[in-house]
Amino acid sequence: MATHLKVSVWRGGKDGAFQSFEVPREASQTVLDVVTHIQRALDPTLAYRFACRVGMCGSCAMMVNGVPRWTCRTHVDKVVQKNELTIGPLRNLPIIRDLVTDMREFFDKWARAKGEFRGHATRQDDFAKVRPDSAPRVQADAGIECIGCAVCYAACDVVAWNPEYLGPAALNRAWTLVKDERDRDRIERLRAVAGDAGCHACHSHVSCTERCPKALSPTAAIAGLKREVAKAVLHGDL
Amino acid sequence: MRQHPSYWAFVVHRVSGIALALFLPFHFWALGNALQLEGFLQWTQQPLVKLGEWLIVVALAAHLGGGLRVLALEFLPWRDWQKSLAAAAAAFALGVGLAFALAL
Amino acid sequence: MTFRGEARLWIAQRASAALLALCVAVHLVTIVYAVRSGLTAAEILQRTRGSIAWFAFYSLFVLAVTVHAPIGLRSVLGEWLGWRGRSRDFALLLFAALLGWTGMRAVLGVFA
Numbered sequence: 001m002a003t004h005l006k007v008s009v010w011r012g013g014k015d016g017a018f019q020s021f022e023v024p025r026e027a028s029q030t031v032l033d034v035v036t037h038i039q040r041a042l043d044p045t046l047a048y049r050f051a052c053r054v055g056m057c058g059s060c061a062m063m064v065n066g067v068p069r070w071t072c073r074t075h076v077d078k079v080v081q082k083n084e085l086t087i088g089p090l091r092n093l094p095i096i097r098d099l100v101t102d103m104r105e106f107f108d109k110w111a112r113a114k115g116e117f118r119g120h121a122t123r124q125d126d127f128a129k130v131r132p133d134s135a136p137r138v139q140a141d142a143g144i145e146c147i148g149c150a151v152c153y154a155a156c157d158v159v160a161w162n163p164e165y166l167g168p169a170a171l172n173r174a175w176t177l178v179k180d181e182r183d184r185d186r187i188e189r190l191r192a193v194a195g196d197a198g199c200h201a202c203h204s205h206v207s208c209t210e211r212c213p214k215a216l217s218p219t220a221a222i223a224g225l226k227r228e229v230a231k232a233v234l235h236g237d238l
Numbered sequence: 239m240r241q242h243p244s245y246w247a248f249v250v251h252r253v254s255g256i257a258l259a260l261f262l263p264f265h266f267w268a269l270g271n272a273l274q275l276e277g278f279l280q281w282t283q284q285p286l287v288k289l290g291e292w293l294i295v296v297a298l299a300a301h302l303g304g305g306l307r308v309l310a311l312e313f314l315p316w317r318d319w320q321k322s323l324a325a326a327a328a329a330f331a332l333g334v335g336l337a338f339a340l341a342l
Numbered sequence: 343m344t345f346r347g348e349a350r351l352w353i354a355q356r357a358s359a360a361l362l363a364l365c366v367a368v369h370l371v372t373i374v375y376a377v378r379s380g381l382t383a384a385e386i387l388q389r390t391r392g393s394i395a396w397f398a399f400y401s402l403f404v405l406a407v408t409v410h411a412p413i414g415l416r417s418v419l420g421e422w423l424g425w426r427g428r429s430r431d432f433a434l435l436l437f438a439a440l441l442g443w444t445g446m447r448a449v450l451g452v453f454a
Contacts, residue, residue, distance in 0.1 A: 067239045068239070162421055191345060195343075195349070196420070200348050200352045201417075204244065204248065204307075204308055205248050206242065206245070207240065207244075210244070223311055226352060227312070229352075233346060233353065259411045266404075267447075267448070269452055270450075302363060302366050306363065309356065309360065309363075334370055
């Protein structure tokens with residue numbers, strides 16, 4: 001094992017460039033460790049995001065050798081190629097600076113897909129009794145662990161090709177709410193996710209599911225939305 | 239990021255679809271001249287034309303395989319084996335292509 | 343296009359796909375058989391002309407193609423060429439008409 005890694009890191013905004021650094025290689029080292037070392041020991045002007053550094057918050061998502069990953073959960077050994085690493089900001093999002101992207105569009109699309117629970121019960125009503133093994137609940141549960149890290153959004157080529165596309169995370173969230181029997185806005189949600197900006201733009205590349213660090217399947221969720229929208233259109237509900 | 243079977247299946251599906259869409263008007267036009275079918279069939283004996291025909295048959299089989307994959311993903315309950323569908327689709331396309339090649 | 347329209351296009355695309363899966367399977371088997379048997383044009387036309395069953399089958403085939411191919415191209419034009427809006431849909435309608443006309447001309451030529 002060589003003593004140093006050759007690391008190319010994106011600097012600047014959209015019109016920036018990769019800058020090269022030599023980082024000491026450790027026996028057990030994550031990509032976040034590498035970025036941290038650069039900022040602390042080599043160049044304090046490097047901008048990057050992280051928070052928990054233990055694989056729970058999703059803040060440290062970046063492009064590592066062209067693939068979106070959580071850098072705190074990516075061991076250098078698993079991704080290094082010929083002792084070299086390339087680290088860049090998440091794809092498909094505007095770059096603020098260096099490794100930091102502007103996440104507003106990601107969350108705006110979440111809102112446009114109506115990713116917000118709306119119940120019809122009040123504090124006067126009894127608790128909703130939802131069977132955890134009911135088919136809709138099982139389907140919803142398969143997608144609720146999303147923490148909005150945008151790795152799927154960065155992995156998706158349709159997001160790159162279609163600026164209006166809501167993206168896998170927003171659509172996955174919409175699906176979990178469509179399948180939530182306590183939710184009252186089903187038809188409004190289906191209206192929000194149908195169309196060229198919504199579920200119908202998905203071509204099942206399955207890149208989102210491949211890359212999701214929580215092993216969720218936006219592909220399955222989006223397929224479910226397609227079926228629900230078709231049913232609603234055929235019943236004249238939409 | 240694009241190094242997985244489902245993505246390749248998508249690319250094959252799309253490229254074969256484009257090829258078929260471009261080819262079909264010519265195919266229909268040629269068949270519409272059925273009265274001159276003998277002369278047309280003579281023309282199809284040329285090696286370059288045979289190669290083209292073989293590519294079209296493979297494209298058709300590949301597009302069908304990819305289409306079945308999409309239909310399975312969208313309508314059947316989600317299962318991991320659906321990834322292998324991409325492989326099955328490819329195998330099917332190759333099989334048909336071979337059958338046609340042997341016949342040429 | 344409205345989201346309702348897009349949803350209907352999706353339904354039409356999947357329905358025509360299911361129908362085409364059957365038609366293409368039959369077509370491939372038929373073509374490979376004809377080529378392997380070394381049929382001449384006269385022999386092919388002898389088997390196909392006047393056949394109501396084959397005429398109906400291939401008419402359905404052509405109809406399914408005129409629905410399926412333009413909708414398929416629509417995504418490609420939008421995503422890879424950035425072509426969206428009414429002009430794209432109008433062009434695709436023309437393409438559908440072209441497929442339908444040349445297709446039925448072929449069906450009539452071979453099966454009528």
